[in-house]
Amino acid sequence: MITRKDVEHVAKLAQLELSESEKETLTRQLGDILKFVEKLGELNTDGVEPTYSVVPVSNVMRVDAEKPSLTQEEALSNAPEKDMGFFKIPKIME
């Protein structure tokens, strides 16, 4: 069972501010969905390897050489706030 306290904890991990009514709805809906997925417990998966990717993944290395990339201007073009070529953020500490 998922409780309202769980929802608050997860919201904190997800950096997501929730309203009181969102907390209430999510407690119920996440509970329903988790109950639905519990059916996986019926299956014995001892000794079964997990599939993290359907393709054989390995690190893909490229030659460490200079290539064209976004300009500083382009990289900053969508920034909500910028200053002197940097991304600007609110105060980190009070």
Next chain:
Amino acid sequence: MDIINLTAGEIAAAISTKKISSKEATAAFLKRIQETDGTVKSFLSVNAEALKDAEKRDLELAAGKSGPLYGVPVAIKDNMCLKGSKTTCASKILENFTAPYDATVIKKLKAQGMVFLGKCNMDEFAMGSSTENSAFQTTRNPWDTSRIPGGSSGGSAAAVASKQAPLSLGSDTGGSIRQPAACCGIVGLKPTYGRVSRYGLVAFASSLDQIGPFAGNTEDCALLMNAISGYDPLDSTSINKDSADHTKGLKDGIKGMRIGLPSEYFEKDPSAEGVKAVLEAAKVFEQLGAKVEKVSLPHTDYCLAVYYIIATAEASSNLARYDGVHYGFRDKAAKNLRDMYNKTRAQGFGSEVKRRIMLGTYVLSAGYYDAYYLKAQKVRTLIRKDFENVFKNFDLILTPTAPTPAFKIGEKVSDPIQMYLSDIFTISVNIAGVPGVSVPCGFSSGGLPLGLQLIGRPFEEAAMLQAAYSYEQATSWHKKAAPVK
């Protein structure tokens, strides 16, 4: 010439033989968009430069350039980066995001002379099965405007079905190309995982996402598959494999092909119209010379649960990047950094996206990882093996695409699990990483399109399309046009 009613192949031929120009073709579709999009609402933005782009294509054609789709217009789902265009993912958080670069598929289409008509509506971040989760508008089904077009690529599907575009691109994480294709009565294909580059596709669930084509018929679908397929060093999951020509064996027939009908997909609701239509279609495949037999995919019942763990886990991680720092919406009233993150995300994301971020964060959190995420990845292995076993003896698998025809707008919005069940026949294909295509296979008693799904072995999209083409030639479902005015 009645340009909008031509196939993409016919348009390309007319352009290359100078019967029409790319500009005329583009103008015809722009006019159609202008006339019908007030009703259908497929597009989030129309490319203001489309006619200019087409003029450039005409000059290139005059200078000797050519290609199977040169000068042909195409529409794009709004989760693919097209340099200089808004790429919103139908989310408030990306409402003002202008892509600073081209996705690999866009680069490929540009190099092959295609013209972009605009960006299509979708469920926010591709999370949904009805396009109702768009932060901006609800796209209508061109066959019945009180109904949903399917989702999440609902705008791309509705655009092709209402002849606003001859071709479009969508993305498919759990059925988001095939289910709207079925709902809108057109062809939609999800390629093998790794066949098409995901570079420049805004990520939802990275181990499941694939870009794929929508078209009015199988041959056009094959042409667009050719245009977008191939290895890309910028996508580390892209497969370095010779790209097949999907049009080559298209007309070779299906004599001797072995097609499996998985009992699990037909037993649940054998009286459903969609199920009955596919059983009728199975007879057509038999008449065409295929061997059709019952098979079993025993872990089918677990697919939806596996999907909603893996997809939400990956989404919660992918969507952590929307923090109001580098791009996208920011709540400027927030008093410090942490407050800014929390408020930006609270205001920027819609309710389905929040629900999935929450579920994904929960299943990955300390103490629950093994029980949910690891367990789901193990069951994923069992589901893949089901497919491998069937494909030892069969070339293709035939199923319905969706459990019902397009439902009413508003019918399922308040019940997430009911909405998730719309994808029950398409999800397994993403989990296993195999390709699948939805093809029109009839109409419901209410006159709504129904779709069948053909599933192929990895990298055997060509065989899938070959069977789909034979079926299409033997029937005429794809020739009926949506009545939208």
